[in-house]
Amino acid sequence: VSPEEFYRYWLEEHGPKVRSVAKALNAVKYIQSHTVLPERNQALQESRGLEPPYDGITEVWYPSPGEPREEVSAEERQAAAKLLFDDESRFIDFSRSRVFMTEEHVIFDYTEGTNA
Template identity: 40%
Template sequence: MIKLVMCVIRCPEISRGEFQDYWRNHHGPLFQKFAETYKARRYVQSHTIDTPLNETVRKSRGMSQEYDGIAEIWWESEKDFIDATSSPEGQKLRSVFLDDEAKFMDFSKSAAFFTEEHVLVKEYD
């Protein structure tokens, strides 16, 4: 299993609330609609919450600006990702997703990378 992680910063002209609303209620359902075609096994959005804890954590570590959220998309394998995005339908979807993301994401300040999970602590009761 591989995972694409996107650390997202919103476009400067929209508020965090507007960003989160668009991402959750427009982009999320758009991706859900085509997830099977895109061979995506799972899609999770994590929205940054407004809490003073964020500033405390960043300052204690000398970290830069916080992200507005994190998106995670899983595929069974690199081959599944490549097959899905290389097909004619996948190419169209890629364009649809990128065009939509440009409405709420600042690509120049955001980051994306593929990962492989290593679970070190599992849920407990």
């Protein structure tokens, strides 16, 4: 699949599927960050001996990771996870992907004008 088709599918097809099951997954925010500036990425790779970049990053935000919503059944959560896994299997090479949980620590954020 071409990069253009990959990004189009991820944004226009997969993104709405994630939105449709957000409540079942207890997700409160979903962000896709698509890789840009290929020439700059390549220059950084070559100058620092780095591996090629990923095609992008997905962030899924939860209010309390690991605490499912009580109003959503386990079956609903499992069905939502299966729907996304099946769809992701169409356009993601899992053998070259990474999944991990993080906790955000904001050091500064000038976008909101709160740390000026």
